[in-house]
Amino acid sequence: MEHGSGAGHGLPGRHESFWMETAPETSYPPLPGDLEADVAVVGGGITGITTAVLLKQAGYTVAVIEADRISRGVTGHTTAKVTSLHRLIYRELVDRFGGSRAKQYADANQAAIGTIASLVQEYDIPCDFIRKPAYTYAESEDSRDLVAAEADAARSLGLPAAFVDDVPLPGRTYGAVRFADQAQFHPLNYLLRLASMIPGDGSQIFEKTRALEVRDERSRCTVRTDRWTVTARSVVLATHYPFYDGPGFYYARMEPSRSYVLGIRIDEPFPEGIFINAEGPAHSWRSQPASGGELVLVGGMEHRTGENVDTREHYRRLEEYARSVYPVKSVDYRWSAQDYITIDGVPYIGPLADGHENVYIATGFRKWGMTNGTAAAMILTDMIRGRQSPWAEVYAPDRFRPIASIQRFLAHNIEVAEKYIGGAISRPSGDLRDVQPGEGRILMIEGRKTGIYRDQEGRVHAVNPTCTHMGCVAAWNSAEETWDCPCHGSRYSVDGRVIHGPAVRGLPPPGE
Structure with a gap:
């Protein structure tokens, strides 16, 4: 589950996604060793699974790598x-981009509805x-x-x-x-049926395998995981937020x-x-x-x-x-x-950045991931196949120019610099004895910021609250009982385990 221990705190309802409670759990194996595939897809949500299915239908071998269980992250918490x-x-869109590119966005999302409907019908x-x-x-x-x-x-x-x-x-x-x-629709029942079509004929899904690094060496790419390495001609980063940013500076644009x-x-x-x-x-x-x-x-x-x-x-x-x-x-x-x-409200879908033409991203869906995620799969499949996508221009990651959105760009990054990096938003307060069962707080202990959570049994869980992604200080999320980074959205359990990227390393113990 995405959240922490989930004590009620008098909140309404059961702390569980309806989709996750009413869909079967998966048990795909971890990556067992180094392997090669035509395409490595990192992320097992709607974008990653749909991309893998479309590429396999086109004759490619695909390796899907998921840090936890497929469909249990962002897709498992949508309104669908x-x-x-x-x-x-x-x-x-018409005012900002003009009618032609606004129509690309419209057509892509309408086509995504049609694709979902066709897959539902074709595979019953x-x-x-x-x-x-x-x-x-x-x-x-x-x-x-x-x-x-x-x-x-x-x-x-x-x-x-x-x-x-x-x-x-x-x-x-x-x-x-x-x-x-x-x-x-029911997004998990849809996605799990699509996922079942991927294994076989050289394609596979690997769960409990966290991608740590991507290298694009022109003729091939390598994805280093916490287990082994996948080598592929192309890599799709479908992790909601790119865990590997490269030279794209996406952290400053979303x-x-x-x-x-x-x-x-x-x-x-x-x-x-x-x-x-x-x-x-x-x-x-x-x-x-x-x-x-x-x-x-x-x-x-x-x-x-x-x-x-x-x-x-x-x-x-x-x-x-x-x-x-x-x-x-x-x-x-x-x-x-x-x-x-994103800065201009439109997702980034396409090559990661100049010099990384074999690494593709899909991110910034602005809460409309069912159609934009499916459209992303269609666009990226066309690109990997060497075909022209009719909708690529409006979503192109390199469309961004700071001068075009300078006010919002500067406001966002000044806010991050002044308010979040270094922890101005999470000033240490109080004493360890003040932390009540079910409460989390940042305290100053032995001269160091320390994230403290006391569970319902009175046990204390302590972490260094500095996010391992880019050094912002995480804040306590009382509703989900997690540590959440305000800069780029990484989230951690009470013991520091990564729940949501872009971070790939957990929060260390205090003092580390």
Whole structure:
């Protein structure tokens, strides 16, 4: 599981992703020795698994390397909306990139929906794939104009968009942009069936194998892991955040963001559709078939990863919001998700950087990973096959020029430098005796910052809280009981084990 020990702290629901609880666990072997493949895919989420399947279908041998278990990371904590309606993005894309590249983004995400639907049908995947309309709805008169402009922009790009006055949710709304023929599914049941198609004919999946380093030597690449080495002609980094940054400076171009999900039961049928509000703190809604009746997933309350706040309040406020909209019979599940948001809001998909043409990345999905991750797999498969992707330009990692987004670029990096590196956000406070069961805190012990967590049995777990990725100081996440780095989103267990990259080494004991 992504989170820590998961004590309740009076929080609603069971601390578990519905997808992970209702999907079988995998048991692929660790990497048993050095090997060669045409392509090494690092990361076993929707991007990595889909890329591996498409490449194998094209005749390539593929080695998938996953640090833990496939599908149990970011993909296992999504809300699993399969839609090209990404809140309010198309008016922004047209203004920033022009109509041609905005259409590339639109077409890529629509094609991703079609690819998922085709794979579900072709392989008869039992994953609750259901076509539904998607809505971005206005909660105020001011938002109504923005939503109407989004509908116009989306229609101009050929998307199945319309502005509608009626939104089938309780409470007052002011219209919405509606996309027809979108979808939802059970992401793990989908992904695990795809994964089962990879082993054989020279292709394999290796779990419990952490990639540590990539070397691109023009004619071949090597991926060094904590076990053995994989040699390949190409490498795909599908690890959500590139654990190997190379000369791309992706750490300076993305912000880590966490958001929260509750799985609730309500006293009435949920309306037909998947929903998100247009402005302000995000409120996301969808339903899911489940044993015991329909489960409703409500999400939101996003914030920067590693903020020095009581993250339990985000779950509590999300529950309050859900109860303000629907009569809630029960809260059955709670979980949180992590995403990365790029400087200009569009993912980076393509070659890592100049001089690394055989190493490819896919990152920065801005909370829309089901379609963008699938589109990434399609784009990278074309590139590795030497074919031209019709959507590559808008996603190109080298499109970034600081001058084009200078204000946000500088603000982000000055904030990281001043607020997070060195631990200004996590000032040591208190004494070891003050740390209560279930609490984590950074203390100054023998002149050193020390991350202290006292578990429910009173045992103390101590770590050096300096992130092993780039030296920022991790903050305590009270809701998940983890140490989270505010700079680039690395996350660690109470004993310092890496839960989420880009870090590849755990937090050491105090003083090291």
